[in-house]
Amino acid sequence: MTRSRSGGLLPLNPEIDRTCRQLRRQQRARLATEERIDGHLSRDSEEEYGMDGEYNPHQGNPQQAPPVNKVLGNNPIPQADGVHHHHQPPGPTLEYYYTPRIADIRPVILYPPIPANNFEIKPCWIQLITSSIQFHGLKDEEARVHLSRFLQLANGFKLNGVPDGAIRLHLFPHSLAGNAKRWLETQPPLSITSWDDLTDKFVHMYYPASKTTEIQREITHFRQEPDESLRDAWERYMGYFWQCPHHGFSDAFTVGNFYSALSPDSQRVIESLCPGGDILTKTPPELNQMINTLAARDHSWGQSS
Structure with missing residues (x-):
């Protein structure tokens, strides 16, 4: 005959299905509570230690946290100062700075638009x-x-x-x-x-302006050269005015200065064409025209001083 075990038997449960459903609900509630507790602990741990697992005493208190660069992704770069810096992409290489680019080559002249069709320089x-x-x-x-x-x-x-x-x-x-x-x-x-x-x-x-000053000086200090004809002297003299049309000299100064720069023989040739031998009786345009006529008539006028 078998000896009975110590302890009593479980009482008979006439609603076994209902009891099973209650037990399952209790188990689900217990699991949900455990998940909430685990999640809260995980967030506290992340705030205290950071995403990378390194302890940071300022986590959870942003007002005390030192300013650091934002982390790009999950790969901050530790530097010698202990601060994680944002990883910047590399800048242009030296080759970029020392190599000319076609886009930088622009023409000096901005040509105006041409209304004509088929414009072409031959x-x-x-x-x-x-x-x-x-x-x-x-x-x-x-x-x-x-x-x-x-x-x-x-x-x-x-x-x-x-x-x-x-x-x-x-x-x-x-x-x-x-x-x-x-x-x-x-x-x-x-x-x-x-x-x-x-x-x-x-x-x-x-x-430049120095060129103008130089030519003005040549005009004011002009002198007929020895053995230089009246025609050659006049052409050389007028050449300075052609080179410097902005000379600023009056017509009266132009012909008067030339007359005073001539040799006595050349002066007498001009005086011979003036009433009473006096050039002051002529207007500047008249005297200018008279000298032009003398210079064009003969190369030999006033060859000796």
């Missing part, structure tokens, strides 16, 4: 200019002479509906060479917008 025009007139910017070259010769050629180039200034603006760079060409190429990008603008800059560069 190659023969460019060839004529490059083969006949070239200005290098040398000391013995005259900027005004170059401009005058360029205009003599450019005035013969015409296109229907195209302003003369636009044609000149396209052609003038082809008349420069050497230092003058480099001067134009080193002007600020798009700084020249018209023909007048280009000529102003060209004259300012190669016809």
Whole structure:
């Protein structure tokens, strides 16, 4: 006969299904409570230790936290100062700074729009200019002479509906060479917008104020050379006025200064054509015309002083 175990038997439960349902609800409630507790502890741990598990005593109290750079992603970079810095992408290499870029190359001249259709500078025009007139910017070259010769050629180039200034603006760079060409190429990008603008800059560069002062001095100190004819002296004298049209001298000074610069023989030739031998009876334009007539008549006037 089997000996009975100690302890009583469980009482008979007539509603076993109902009891099972209650037990399952209690178990689910207990699990939910445990999850809430675990989640709260996890958040406290993250606030205290940080996402990377490193202890930070200022977590959870932003007012005491020292300013640090924001972390990009989950990969902060620790530096020697112990602060996590944002990882910046690398900047341009030295090759970027030392290599020219086509986008940085811009023309010096901003050409105005042309209303005419099919506008084209003829190659023969460019060839004529490059083969006949070239200005290098040398000391013995005259900027005004170059401009005058360029205009003599450019005035013969015409296109229907195209302003003369636009044609000149396209052609003038082809008349420069050497230092003058480099001067134009080193002007600020798009700084020249018209023909007048280009000529102003060209004259300012190669016809400075000192040039004007020099020519004015040549005029005021002019003297007829020994064995120089009246015609040669007059042409040389007027050449200074042609080089410097902004000389500022009056017509009276121009002819009076020339007369006083002549040799006595040349002066007597001029006086012989004036009433009573007195040049003061002539107006400046009359005296100017008279000298022109004498100079054109014969090369031999006033050859001896």
